[in-house]
Amino acid sequence: MSMDITFLGTGSAYPSPTRGASALVLRREGECWLFDCGEGTQTQFMKSHLKAGRITKIFITHLHGDHFFGLPGLLCTLSLQSSPDPNKPPVDIYGPFGLRNFIWRSMELSHSQLLFPYVVHELVPTRDQCPAEEFKEFSDLDRDEGAQGRILHMDPVENSYLLVEDEQLVLKAFRLFHRIPSFGFVVEEKPRTGKLNVQKLKDLEAPIPGRKICILGDCSGVVGDAAVKLCCEADVLIHEATLDDTQEEKAREHGHSTPKMAADFAKLCKVKKLVLTHFSQRYKPAAQRGEGESDITELKRQAESVLGGQEVTLAEDFMTIEIPMKK
């Protein structure tokens, strides 16, 4: 079963012609799962080989504008392109508390009646996910009585949020530290037993492990011990690296990471592949770099030096990474 990740926006703070605002798509079994939806994501979809109509789940890591201001427009366009189908399952949207009200208010104000069902599941952050003065309760928000969706509190034993579990996979969220509460997501396939020799594999106690993909929102570190456990031996870890190592102080001040910080976490988790993204717009893609402009490949070198030379990938808009099945 093929599985791949396509980056639709790899820039931080705002969209630019060289790096869109945050968005990436995990594709599996013909479904697209969208992680973050910065302004312009629907146009990036059109420029890519992916079809926005295949989106079945949307995950928003945190409520900074460059991660979710594209959501109202994307939902309206999906609606324009959809035909009413009473059997169609709803699009599940996951994100921090406050997101449901924003979507509802945006649809209401723009007189948009979406022709497909959707539900918004809101994650309730904990106070230690951001500086104390930045924490907001949003307790005054109206509730859209008509909208469905759960309010998800952290499991105090696991230190994580269980979002999806079916026969094939488990999807959990965990806490990150940022200027405002931010989340990481882990998609983990359950172990398979080979179809043709189930009994033999069972006898050998050797099920084939599933793939594990970790996608982190903006952060300068994690909160609690769940993140390292959940990301342990991930096949792919997607981590932000907004600024290069020489600007670590500034990065931390804004709740961001450098390549070294990302690689330290990757090393701790023994991940197999580290992909950096969410670069300051000053780092143009290598092919478009002008004279005297910042060199993005320096970020690759900084991360690789922590990982003893293990190759690190720098994300670019429209780059696709295949995640092969294990044997």
Place this chain on the structure above:
Amino acid sequence: MSMDITFLGTGSAYPSPTRGASALVLRREGECWLFDCGEGTQTQFMKSHLKAGRITKIFITHLHGDHFFGLPGLLCTLSLQSSPDPNKPPVDIYGPFGLRNFIWRSMELSHSQLLFPYVVHELVPTRDQCPAEEFKEFSDLDRDEGAQGRILHMDPVENSYLLVEDEQLVLKAFRLFHRIPSFGFVVEEKPRTGKLNVQKLKDLEAPIPGRKICILGDCSGVVGDAAVKLCCEADVLIHEATLDDTQEEKAREHGHSTPKMAADFAKLCKVKKLVLTHFSQRYKPAAQRGEGESDITELKRQAESVLGGQEVTLAEDFMTIEIPMKK
């Protein structure tokens, strides 16, 4: 004094790689006035020769998403690029009632504290600007007590809304009929008396007339008699033409215009130059049209046939139209 108009988005319904969502800039005396701000407008600015930092006024014609979903992101990016300046005058934002709450809620939810001052002036529409079942009062919206800005009701004598008046110009809004209340804007320079021969001109009672630019939001017709009066003999009329004449019924059903409808209004107002925009995404720019795809130049022919051959311009993204001074 030079004056020009640049189109940043000429497509309807949603942004695409060939036509951005609605946005155009009127530039005068180094200031940029932005009319509509669909998703992706900030990126279109970056691709153009214009500087978003020069924006001093923003006008939103109506509250469909393809006309204002780019506003929160644009404001955040303007803030990132601005330096705090206590003497800087506020950016004036004009739009239908409900806009202030949306901006405030979007900024609040995304923890965005804009570093420049802005005020939102809200136009209160009348019930006859849309089908009765579509009218919404938005009377339940919270007020942002901290935000400044006026609530503008229609002047019942003039049948219009006075937005700006100074020594040089007058800017008024008037009512359009659409699926939801929509507005048109008229920017009219006051007559000048030539600097070197003021007395002579006064004696001759021949002041040099100012330029008049009319920018209409989505519509299938106008409401009341102000529109024709205000647009009379305009130098430039920018009018939507979402679908071609063969689809007039569908256009009207969705509150839109065809080239003939736009040209009929232009003829009634005796405008000097008609520019069509807000095209269905099926009409690609002529240079990018593929085999079997709809022909945008047909819309030009349809409008010109009403105007007895007077040339009509079809807007494209990044097209600039100069409006010369009168002599």
